[in-house]
Amino acid sequence: MPSSGRPSHSAHTPNPSGVHFLTARHIVHSLLDSCPVGPADLVLDLGAGPGAITAPLVRTGAKVIAVERDPTFARKLGNRLDGHHNLRVVNDDLRTVLLPRKEFVVVASIPYAVSSMLLRRLLHPCSTPLRRAAMIVEWGFAKRLARAVPRNREQAWWAARFELELVRRVPARCFRPMPTVDSAVLAVRGRGLGIRAETALWALLGAAYRDPYGPARTAIATALGGHKARGALQACGISPGEPAGAVPARRWGALAQQLAEDHTLHWPRLPRELHAPATTAGRRRRGRS
Numbered sequence: 505m506p507s508s509g510r511p512s513h514s515a516h517t518p519n520p521s522g523v524h525f526l527t528a529r530h531i532v533h534s535l536l537d538s539c540p541v542g543p544a545d546l547v548l549d550l551g552a553g554p555g556a557i558t559a560p561l562v563r564t565g566a567k568v569i570a571v572e573r574d575p576t577f578a579r580k581l582g583n584r585l586d587g588h589h590n591l592r593v594v595n596d597d598l599r600t601v602l603l604p605r606k607e608f609v610v611v612a613s614i615p616y617a618v619s620s621m622l623l624r625r626l627l628h629p630c631s632t633p634l635r636r637a638a639m640i641v642e643w644g645f646a647k648r649l650a651r652a653v654p655r656n657r658e659q660a661w662w663a664a665r666f667e668l669e670l671v672r673r674v675p676a677r678c679f680r681p682m683p684t685v686d687s688a689v690l691a692v693r694g695r696g697l698g699i700r701a702e703t704a705l706w707a708l709l710g711a712a713y714r715d716p717y718g719p720a721r722t723a724i725a726t727a728l729g730g731h732k733a734r735g736a737l738q739a740c741g742i743s744p745g746e747p748a749g750a751v752p753a754r755r756w757g758a759l760a761q762q763l764a765e766d767h768t769l770h771w772p773r774l775p776r777e778l779h780a781p782a783t784t785a786g787r788r789r790r791g792r793s
């Protein structure tokens with residue numbers, strides 16, 4: 505049996521595999537309502553298990569890729585939904601599986617143990633092909649991500665480029681066996697910043713989080729000059745004296761978009777880590793079912 509890395513369960517419900525399956529249909533509907541898909545979409549179900557989410561996704565007519573590490577689940581899922589030509593089951597690890605290079609959507613109940621790493625793979629690269637997502641994640645994790653004011657540069661980088669909305673709480677009783685903590689539906693929608701704005705954004709956030717207690721105007725003064733900085737900040741609803749680390753991420757995104765239109769401004773190149781494709785080089789895809 506596989507291990508999803510869900511938090512440990514009650515001593516009354518022994519579950520050595522650590523896997524917790526979604527049994528509440530209304531939560532599956534809620535996921536799909538938060539991220540509607542149709543025949544034009546390429547959708548990934550990440551950690552598909554026996555297919556509680558895969559099956560309704562396939563019925564939408566979308567092209568679905570279901571990734572599952574456990575070979576037995578992957579084989580059974582392939583057999584169960586055999587004949588659906590819009591489904592591909594990939595028996596591989598989410599930490600290393602090749603992600604599509606063309607635009608895609610994610611609808612999934614992802615394993616807790618790999619949530620941070622998976623979110624990093626999906627949201628971190630600039631011009632990422634992820635367009636939107638609805639994911640079931642651990643409640644506390646969802647709350648941290650959905651904070652209007654991020655805690656650090658990485659979270660700000662994600663939240664300025666994607667709307668991260670905590671849609672609803674998912675009580676532990678919606679899973680079998682029942683985990684010890686609740687989960688949440690987290691909706692992710694790309695803000696469509698574009699590469700120039702993303703380049704400006706990375707530089708702005710670098711300055712902002714170098715001194716998060718310092719005023720926002722100082723954070724961008726180096727790039728723009730004091731006077732211009734004040735006007736640009738105010739135009740995006742940022743008060744110049746506000747601590748840089750207290751500025752909501754979406755405002756940094758708006759500022760980056762505005763500054764990207766000024767072609768007299770030059771921004772440092774994005775670091776290599778943000779250009780890297782969301783794949784692991786040299787790794788071969790394992791068998792599919």
Ligand SMILES: C[S@@+](CC[C@H](N)C(=O)[O-])C[C@H]1O[C@@H](n2cnc3c(N)ncnc32)[C@H](O)[C@@H]1O
Nearest residue numbers: 506508525526551552553556573597598613615
């Ligand atoms: C929380 S369960 C969700 C299963 C199913 N989607 C559902 O909602 O009932 C997570 C699934 O992810 C799989 N899994 C855990 N770690 C994985 C990894 N690193 N790569 C791929 N699949 C993984 C587990 O085998 C399990 O089937």
